[in-house]
Amino acid sequence: MPVPKAELHLHIEGTLEPEPAFELAARNGVELPYADTEELREAYRFEDLQSFLNLYYELMAVLRTERDFEDLANAYLARAAAQGVRHAEIFFDPQAHLARGLSMGTVVEGLSRALDRSEANHGISTQLIMCFLRDESAESAMKTLEAAKPYLDRIVGIGLDSAEVGHPPVKFREVYEAAAALGLRRVAHAGEEGPPEYITEALDVLGVERVDHGLRCMESPALVERLVRDRVPLTLCPLSNVRLRTVDTLADHPLPAMLDAGLLCTVNSDDPAYFGGYAGDNFDAVRSALGLSEERLRELARNSFVASFLEDDEERRARYLAEVEAYEF
Numbered sequence: 001m002p003v004p005k006a007e008l009h010l011h012i013e014g015t016l017e018p019e020p021a022f023e024l025a026a027r028n029g030v031e032l033p034y035a036d037t038e039e040l041r042e043a044y045r046f047e048d049l050q051s052f053l054n055l056y057y058e059l060m061a062v063l064r065t066e067r068d069f070e071d072l073a074n075a076y077l078a079r080a081a082a083q084g085v086r087h088a089e090i091f092f093d094p095q096a097h098l099a100r101g102l103s104m105g106t107v108v109e110g111l112s113r114a115l116d117r118s119e120a121n122h123g124i125s126t127q128l129i130m131c132f133l134r135d136e137s138a139e140s141a142m143k144t145l146e147a148a149k150p151y152l153d154r155i156v157g158i159g160l161d162s163a164e165v166g167h168p169p170v171k172f173r174e175v176y177e178a179a180a181a182l183g184l185r186r187v188a189h190a191g192e193e194g195p196p197e198y199i200t201e202a203l204d205v206l207g208v209e210r211v212d213h214g215l216r217c218m219e220s221p222a223l224v225e226r227l228v229r230d231r232v233p234l235t236l237c238p239l240s241n242v243r244l245r246t247v248d249t250l251a252d253h254p255l256p257a258m259l260d261a262g263l264l265c266t267v268n269s270d271d272p273a274y275f276g277g278y279a280g281d282n283f284d285a286v287r288s289a290l291g292l293s294e295e296r297l298r299e300l301a302r303n304s305f306v307a308s309f310l311e312d313d314e315e316r317r318a319r320y321l322a323e324v325e326a327y328e329f
């Protein structure tokens with residue numbers, strides 16, 4: 001069994017594998033512009049974040065009903081369980097679905113059907129994090145927060161994703177303030193393709209508790225010092241970084257330097273159906289490409305639970321952490 005871990009950076013729409021995409025397309029009478037799964041897989045060669053996002057949003061067209069979202073989440077949870085995931089904080093992108101005429105209820109109720117049974121069926125505790133698309137307007141984000149109000153008992157926090165460059169965190173100051181007033185936890189993608197200043201802004205203006213990616217903090221020693229001092233977790237996604245060409249090869253990934261600097265790093269899968277691996281695959285990949293020691297891998301697993309939003313269940317967090325310490329690599 002792989003080392004127990006929490007997954008903290010996972011877009012549920014990014015778990016849509018080619019085979020289920022075609023099954024859902026057939027079930028819902030949606031035409032995909034690819035002849036078969038092979039041709040679709042051919043499209044998984046990305047130049048950058050935007051070229052991936054184009055396909056990611058295109059394929060979402062097959063998700064139409066509560067059952068579709070339930071099936072999508074169940075398929076992810078089954079795969080994650082097999083890779084040692086014990087706790088998952090799952091992103092979803094409601095604006096991408098509302099724009100297609102779906103309701104917030106279809107998305108949240110559908111996902112919840114799977115998540116409510118996740119512990120019993122897969123041994124994974126779960127949380128939902130609602131992301132705003134940063135290339136949409138701040139008004140649209142605020143409307144989305146409003147639409148989520150009936151479902152806030154199922155949503156632990158908010159995030160910020162999609163095309164980063166040109167859409168700095170400050171654009172979403174008001175919606176983050178409103179979310180904080182509602183008691184929601186706050187995270188944001190920053191420093192994936194965007195500059196280190198976006199990370200600083202996410203901390204200072206949006207009040208985020210965790211930074212998704214955060215890779216480019218390494219360009220600013222002062223920022224690294226701050227992130228280390230304040231124990232701000234970073235949710236890294238190594239295979240994603242290679243596929244989206246943020247790093248040249250896995251062997252060039254700054255993860256070892258980040259750990260050496262004392263950063264609270266975690267390893268996650270981002271959009272595993274598109275980037276070639278789930279959480280355990282990402283652990284295996286960094287282990288072999290970067291030669292991480294067992295102690296470093298244990299640190300990454302430990303960090304994932306430390307960085308998780310399990311505050312309401314410290315007993316559970318302690319149990320997971322004990323499993324990490326007892327694990328034999």
Ligand SMILES: Nc1ncnc2[nH]cnc12
Binds near residue numbers: 189
């Ligand atoms: N890696 C990523 N960065 C930004 N937005 C995303 N949406 C899904 N995956 C993403």
Ligand SMILES: [Zn+2]
Binds near residue numbers: 011161189212270
């Ligand atoms: Zn992401």
